[in-house]
Amino acid sequence: MKGIGPNACREVATGDALSEWISLLQAPDTGRRRRAADALGRLGPKAEGAIPALTAALDDAVETVGLNAAYALGAIGAPAIPALALTLRNGSDCARHHASIALGVIGRSAVPALIEAAQAEDPRIRAAAVDTLAEVETASPEVISTLTQALGDEVDWVRRHAADTLGNIGPAAGAATLGLANLLKDEKPYVRINAATALGKLGPAAEDAIPALTEALLDSDRYTRGFAALALRRIGTIEANASLLNFLMTTRWCPITDVKTPY
Numbered sequence: 482m483k484g485i486g487p488n489a490c491r492e493v494a495t496g497d498a499l500s501e502w503i504s505l506l507q508a509p510d511t512g513r514r515r516r517a518a519d520a521l522g523r524l525g526p527k528a529e530g531a532i533p534a535l536t537a538a539l540d541d542a543v544e545t546v547g548l549n550a551a552y553a554l555g556a557i558g559a560p561a562i563p564a565l566a567l568t569l570r571n572g573s574d575c576a577r578h579h580a581s582i583a584l585g586v587i588g589r590s591a592v593p594a595l596i597e598a599a600q601a602e603d604p605r606i607r608a609a610a611v612d613t614l615a616e617v618e619t620a621s622p623e624v625i626s627t628l629t630q631a632l633g634d635e636v637d638w639v640r641r642h643a644a645d646t647l648g649n650i651g652p653a654a655g656a657a658t659l660g661l662a663n664l665l666k667d668e669k670p671y672v673r674i675n676a677a678t679a680l681g682k683l684g685p686a687a688e689d690a691i692p693a694l695t696e697a698l699l700d701s702d703r704y705t706r707g708f709a710a711l712a713l714r715r716i717g718t719i720e721a722n723a724s725l726l727n728f729l730m731t732t733r734w735c736p737i738t739d740v741k742t743p744y
Contacts, residue, residue, distance in 0.1 A: 499524070503534045506550075514538070514546045522553030529560045536564045539579040540572065551579040555586025562587065566594040569606055581609040585616030592617055596627045604636040611639065615646040620653030632660040637669045644672065648679030655686030662693035665709070670702040677705055681712035688718055695724040 505517035518538055521528040528535075531553070538550035554561040561583065568580040584591040595617070598610035611631045614624055628650075631643035644664055647654040661683075664676035677697060680687040690712070697709035713725040 499528065499530060502528075503531050506531075506534045506538050511543050511546065514541065514543070515549050518546060518549035518553050522549065522556045525556045526558055526560070528553065528557055532557060532561050532564050536561075536568055536580075539568060539583075540576040547575060547579045548582070551583040552586060554580075554583040558587055559590045562591055562594050565591075566598065569594075569598050569609060570601060570603075574605065577605065577609055581613040585613045588617055589619050592619060592621065592624060596623060599627050599631060604634070604639055607631065607634065607636070608639045608642045611646050612642045615649040620650050622656075625650070625654055625656050628654070629657040629660045632657065632664055637667070637672055640664060640667065641669070641672050641675050644675040644679045648675070648682040652683050652686040654679075655683055658683065658687045658689045661687070662690035665690075665693045665697045665700075665705070670705060673697070673700065673702060673705040674708055677708035677712055681708060681715045684715045685717060687712065687716055688721070691716065691718070691721050691724060694721075695728070698724075698728045 499521075502517045502520050505513050506521075508514050508517070518535065521531045521535060524531075535550045535554050535557075539547050539554075541547045541550065554565060565580045565583050565587075568576050569584070572580060584595060592614070595610045595614050598606050599614070601607055601610070611628055614628060617624070625647075628643045628647050631639055632647075634640050634643065644661060647657045647661060658680070661676045661680050665673055667673050667676065677694070680690050680694060694709045694713050694716075698706055698713075700706050700709065710725060710728070713721045
């Protein structure tokens with residue numbers, strides 16, 4: 482490609498240089514495609530004209546090309562949201578994954594699109610949306626409400642993602658306490674584990690979950706029991722400490738733990 486030097490992305494954001502970077506996204510050579518996506522990302526919003534090509538590159542057979550395209554679209558920002566939202570709904574699993582990364586990079590302006598995606602019929606889309614909301618770092622009532630609703634999803638890994646995301650938000654997600662407490666009775670152990678872990682991350686804001694966490698100390702899954710105990714410790718109220726101490730005082734050993742299966 483003529484006219485494309487190592488500093489071209491710093492010098493020209495439109496015209497021939499931009500067109501050539503876009504064309505390089507379809508080059509046979511992996512390195513050229515990867516560098517083209519990276520260069521377009523460095524242009525940021527000035528590379529808005531590359532959105533269609535970068536969106537197509539999200540499905541590149543080479544992971545690093547797709548990732549560079551995702552970060553480039555994230556750098557472009559809000560103008561890329563419609564294309565990314567469409568990819569999240571209709572793209573391949575690979576493209577969806579990269580689209581969710583890009584939406585997470587864009588941040589708060591992507592929240593409406595993610596909330597909409599969290600209501601999609603396809604559980605893969607719902608799971609990707611609730612997981613990406615954790616990257617947005619916002620505890621708006623709309624986000625908390627969407628994630629709390631997802632705790633009751635019919636698909637277990639959507640529930641799992643929702644619990645994990647609420648935990649990552651932290652104490653600001655205190656309104657989801659009862660929803661997380663209900664998950665401590667979920668049929669899937671990994672969902673119960675995520676719920677207990679999330680309640681621990683909420684800390685004192687999860688005070689209303691103390692009765693459910695106390696019951697979870699007797700769960701059949703050792704990790705659920707362990708994270709329930711940790712959650713009670715982090716809640717730290719008199720009631721939480723009493724529940725934990727009462728449990729520890731009556732527990733001498735775990736009957737399924739031995740030198741071959743340590744906690």
